[in-house]
Amino acid sequence: xxxxxxxxxxxxxxxxVPPMELMRAMKDDAAQSGVIAWDCKYNEEVMLxxxxxxxxxxxxxxxxxxxxxGLSCNYFCRTCDIGGTxxxxxxxxxxxxxxxxxxxxxxxxxxxxxxxxxxxAFKSGTTTKIQNSVLLTGVQDTASCSxxxxxxxxxxxxxxxxxxxxxxxxxxxxxxxRKEFEELLKGEWLDDTINPLLGMDxxxxxxxxxxxxxxTILLGVVKYFWGxxxxxxxxxxxxxxxxxxxxxxxxxxxxxxxxxxxxICHYKGSLIGKHFKSLxxxxxxxxxxxxxxxxxxxxxxxxxxxxLVWHTRFTxxxxxxxxxxxxxxxxxxxxxxxxxxxxxxxxKFHFLVHLLAYIRCFGPAIVFSTERYExxxxxxxxxxxxxx
Numbered sequence: 224x225x226x227x228x229x230x231x232x233x234x235x236x237x238x239x240v241p242p243m244e245l246m247r248a249m250k251d252d253a254a255q256s257g258v259i260a261w262d263c264k265y266n267e268e269v270m271l272x273x274x275x276x277x278x279x280x281x282x283x284x285x286x287x288x289x290x291x292x293g294l295s296c297n298y299f300c301r302t303c304d305i306g307g308t309x310x311x312x313x314x315x316x317x318x319x320x321x322x323x324x325x326x327x328x329x330x331x332x333x334x335x336x337x338x339x340x341x342x343x344a345f346k347s348g349t350t351t352k353i354q355n356s357v358l359l360t361g362v363q364d365t366a367s368c369s370x371x372x373x374x375x376x377x378x379x380x381x382x383x384x385x386x387x388x389x390x391x392x393x394x395x396x397x398x399x400x401r402k403e404f405e406e407l408l409k410g411e412w413l414d415d416t417i418n419p420l421l422g423m424d425x426x427x428x429x430x431x432x433x434x435x436x437x438x439t440i441l442l443g444v445v446k447y448f449w450g451x452x453x454x455x456x457x458x459x460x461x462x463x464x465x466x467x468x469x470x471x472x473x474x475x476x477x478x479x480x481x482x483x484x485x486x487i488c489h490y491k492g493s494l495i496g497k498h499f500k501s502l503x504x505x506x507x508x509x510x511x512x513x514x515x516x517x518x519x520x521x522x523x524x525x526x527x528x529x530x531l532v533w534h535t536r537f538t539x540x541x542x543x544x545x546x547x548x549x550x551x552x553x554x555x556x557x558x559x560x561x562x563x564x565x566x567x568x569x570x571k572f573h574f575l576v577h578l579l580a581y582i583r584c585f586g587p588a589i590v591f592s593t594e595r596y597e598x599x600x601x602x603x604x605x606x607x608x609x610x611x
Contacts, residue, residue, distance in 0.1 A: 231595055242287060243366035247419040249275075275423065277431045279591050282439065282571065285432040290333050290364040290418045298361030299570035302429055302577050303327050306361065312567040321566050321573050322555055324580075328429040330421040336362040337417050341404075344374040345397045347382060367417045370407045374400055433581035433591045434574045436532050441496040443571035444554075445503055445529070448521055451562065452506075452514060453491050461513045462488065468509045477504060496594065503529040521557045528554055532578070532588050544579050551575050 235245065257270040278288055286293045291301040298306035305325035311317040336356065343352040353375070357363050364371075381396045391399075408416060420428045456462040470484035482501050487494065494502075506522040528550050537543040555575070559566060566572050582588055 227595075241365065242284065243418060243420075246288070247366070250419045250423050275426045275431070277433055277585055277591055278420070278428070279433070279435055279593050279596075281435060281593070282574070285435070287365050288418075288420055288432055289328070289428050290337060290362055290366070290421065292357050292361050292363040294570045296361050296363075297358055300325070300361075300573060300577075301328070301432065302574075304361075305573060309567075318563075318567065322552075322576070324576055330428055333362055333429070334414070334417065334421045336360050337364045337367065338413060340364075341367075341371060341374075341413060344371055344378065345400050345404075347378075347393065347396075349375050349378050364417050366419065367413075370404070370416065373407060374404060377403055430580075430584075433585060434578045434588075436578075436588045436592050437496050437594050437597075439571045439574050439578075440529065440532060441499040441503075443569070444558075444575070445499045445525055446494070447565060447569060447571075448518070448525060448561075449491075449494070449499065449502065452510065452518060452522070455514050455518065456510075459513070465509060465513060469505070472505055472509060477501075500529065500533075517557065517560050521554070521561055524550060524554045524557055534587050535589060536587060540583065544583060547582070548579055551578070 237245065257272045260269055260271050261267075262269045278285065280288070283293055286301045289301040293299075296306075297308055298304060300306060303325035304327075305320055305323075306312065307317055312321070340353050340356050340362075343349055343356065346352065353371070378396065378400055381391055381399060384390045414422060418428075420426060453462070456465050466484050466488040469482065469487065472482070474482060482505065487498055487502070503522075503525050507519060507526060510522065511519055528547075531543075531547050531550055534543070555566070555572060558572060578588065581591065585591055
């Protein structure tokens with residue numbers, strides 16, 4: 224039922240307003256002031272006070288909502304503090320840490336890190352200090368970055384030496400920067416300027432941005448293995464055989480409407496979620512005699528993982544989570560055998576570790592999947608008459 228467009232309420236979209244500004248409006252106007260509506264049953268006005276249960280989205284969007292620097296930084300996880308330098312992640316301790324959860328991040332600590340970065344902006348050597356802070360913590364707030372960047376650039380100009388003129392004393396520079404900072408805040412407090420989700424009631428933004436299965440599994444780990452498998456097949460001159468076997472496989476009884484072999488093989492680098500969901504169900508039967516056993520084992524476990532994750536309901540939560548936990552562990556171990564380096568270069572493999580906690584908290588993973596929101600693409604396409 225949740226997949227139907229009727230159950231998704233589209234509110235707003237803007238190509239000009241940043242996402243965090245939209246979130247601030249949601250927090251200030253809806254969550255705090257409430258929404259006045261009309262109750263048609265009792266014929267009276269009512270006030271609706273919405274509370275955020277969780278925030279879905281792809282991984283870059285969820286990282287921005289958590290004031291996190293994203294998947295490319297050293298500490299790549301928005302949920303925990305796992306990560307480190309390239310040398311550390313390649314060490315035995317660093318590599319093993321990818322298979323488990325680290326210390327969980329908290330909104331309070333993230334807010335403190337952002338405030339410390341603003342304090343650094345008043346000192347000399349600001350750019351390097353802030354960059355090091357982001358590298359060491361993974362914290363970067365897009366909601367207040369314009370103010371922070373303005374202070375950094377102003378500090379550079381004030382400290383710049385010119386021919387025949389001495390640079391300003393450090394205390395004068397700091398006083399000027401603090402005055403500019405107050406003007407940029409426009410009478411507000413810093414807490415009112417940074418990410419509004421960090422201080423939102425009933426919301427722990429680091430624990431309420433669940434691992435999204437469309438972008439993390441289908442367009443993440445499954446896509447990675449598809450790319451590796453296609454490379455191995457082409458290298459061994461078996462890709463044409465793969466296409467024949469994919470075309471001839473019996474599709475009766477399969478919930479796989481997107482197995483057009485010609486399309487999949489011709490556009491193998493541009494497939495979308497529905498193609499990967501279909502391929503995950505049939506790959507072991509097609510490639511069993513074409514690729515190395517380790518890659519075949521990986522596809523077998525991928526098939527089990529996709530079936531488990533797309534459960535719509537389960538009666539025994541702990542038994543289900545125990546099975547899912549073993550499957551994720553098997554998948555990560557097989558991945559380490561196939562391509563060891565991908566576990567430290569592609570954070571989406573680590574995100575699977577946190578999936579269990581989110582399912583225990585919110586229910587089946589399909590509940591917080593973004594696939595249902597993709598249906599609105601059709602609405603936008605109908606209105607974009609000058610676009611393909």
